[in-house]
Amino acid sequence: MSPTISINDSQRLQLKPLEIPSKLLLGPGPSNAHPTVLQAMNTPPLGHLDPDFLGLMDEIQSLLRYVWQTENPLTIAVSGTGSAAMEATIANAVEPGDVVLIGVAGYFGNRLVDMAGRYGADVRSITKPWGQVFSLDELRKAMETHRPTILALVHAETSTGARQPLEGVSELCREFGTLLLVDTVTSLGGVPIFLDEWGVDLAYSCSQKGLGCPPGASPFTMSPRALEKLQRRNTKVANWYLDMTLLSKYWGSERVYHHTAPINLYYALREALRLVAEEGLANCWQRHQKNVEYFWDRLEDVGLSLHVEREYRLPTLTTVRIPEGVDGKAIARQLLTEHGIEVGGGLGELAGKVWRVGLMGFNSRKENVDRLIEALGQVLPK
Numbered sequence: 578m579s580p581t582i583s584i585n586d587s588q589r590l591q592l593k594p595l596e597i598p599s600k601l602l603l604g605p606g607p608s609n610a611h612p613t614v615l616q617a618m619n620t621p622p623l624g625h626l627d628p629d630f631l632g633l634m635d636e637i638q639s640l641l642r643y644v645w646q647t648e649n650p651l652t653i654a655v656s657g658t659g660s661a662a663m664e665a666t667i668a669n670a671v672e673p674g675d676v677v678l679i680g681v682a683g684y685f686g687n688r689l690v691d692m693a694g695r696y697g698a699d700v701r702s703i704t705k706p707w708g709q710v711f712s713l714d715e716l717r718k719a720m721e722t723h724r725p726t727i728l729a730l731v732h733a734e735t736s737t738g739a740r741q742p743l744e745g746v747s748e749l750c751r752e753f754g755t756l757l758l759v760d761t762v763t764s765l766g767g768v769p770i771f772l773d774e775w776g777v778d779l780a781y782s783c784s785q786k787g788l789g790c791p792p793g794a795s796p797f798t799m800s801p802r803a804l805e806k807l808q809r810r811n812t813k814v815a816n817w818y819l820d821m822t823l824l825s826k827y828w829g830s831e832r833v834y835h836h837t838a839p840i841n842l843y844y845a846l847r848e849a850l851r852l853v854a855e856e857g858l859a860n861c862w863q864r865h866q867k868n869v870e871y872f873w874d875r876l877e878d879v880g881l882s883l884h885v886e887r888e889y890r891l892p893t894l895t896t897v898r899i900p901e902g903v904d905g906k907a908i909a910r911q912l913l914t915e916h917g918i919e920v921g922g923g924l925g926e927l928a929g930k931v932w933r934v935g936l937m938g939f940n941s942r943k944e945n946v947d948r949l950i951e952a953l954g955q956v957l958p959k
């Protein structure tokens with residue numbers, strides 16, 4: 578037997594060994610991975626039940642508790658990108674009919690609405706213009722109206738560059754017997770987070786933004802209160818791959834096979850987290866803040882303005898207003914083709930109005946800011 582479908586000559590021409598051009602990824606993610614992380618990834622895989630690999634998983638769990646500032650025993654990495662970890666929180670926490678209140682002030686709030694609806698939640702949402710955040714008073718009013726089982730908020734709205742303050746929200750949730758679910762995809766590693774102090778019950782993140790790692794292994798955590806709700810469920814978790822009643826047996830002491838872990842991505846995540854620990858979490862947060870403030874100043878020097886009020890700006894993602902009469906897409910394309918720098922465009926309400934610039938993880942460095950400002954000076958009309 579020989580294959581009957583062949584690769585034709587024109588396709589064969591493209592099958593050279595892989596060569597990827599080097600680019601500076603200053604968009605909303607992925608960000609460039611740290612060289613040490615890439616090196617860790619380029620290490621032979623172990624078996625997913627090998628004691629050495631299980632030890633590495635334990636280290637990932639401890640390191641994740643550190644970067645999130647939580648003691649939740651169920652703190653793991655989900656195999657998949659941030660959206661998989663997002664879906665894991667919803668799939669495990671929501672039972673059909675549960676009232677889920679979602680704060681929508683950007684693209685990712687809407688994604689939560691979509692996901693919660695798919696798992697049968699009775700979804701209620703509150704909205705704000707993109708770039709703004711919810712006040713505690715606004716949240717209280719909505720809680721009084723909807724009395725939800727779960728309140729879901731996006732800590733770092735990557736589509737707008739706004740940071741939703743979380744202080745005081747858990748007291749509100751306790752008052753109404755509500756679980757607090759928070760998207761920390763663009764905040765983990767770059768923005769101060771205190772999950773336990775803030776009383777967050779469910780949180781998720783990704784590897785390719787603030788942690789400086791390739792995408793594919795995504796942090797997930799669940800408080801003992803959220804775990805109790807999971808254990809009381811009347812129905813099975815509707816997603817087999819992300820079911821924490823099964824996954825916790827692989828990550829916990831039982832070590833029961835569930836699915837083959839993406840071994841090399843876990844190496845990478847472990848190394849990225851180790852680098853955060855080596856730098857020190859507080860230093861890491863400070864570095865992000867210092868470099869982004871330098872970036873904001875330099876932007877103002879060249880006459881560009883920012884979309885979000887200073888108090889609520891994220892250190893990891895900045896929305897820069899596209900000046901009147903400038904073709905934002907053409908400028909982004911020029912940055913990429915002529916300068917090898919990627920920046921993002923606006924989504925939804927902000928489409929065509931802003932560029933989104935990420936300074937995340939390994940990329941949060943002064944030299945990257947200088948390189949982007951210099952390139953902008955060359956491509957922007959005088």
Ligand SMILES: *Cc1c(COP(=O)(O)O)cnc(C)c1O
Nearest residue numbers: 658659660685733735762763783
């Ligand atoms: C990037 C992002 C996600 C989705 O993560 P993926 O890794 O792209 O699947 C979810 N929420 C927010 C706030 C994000 O920025």
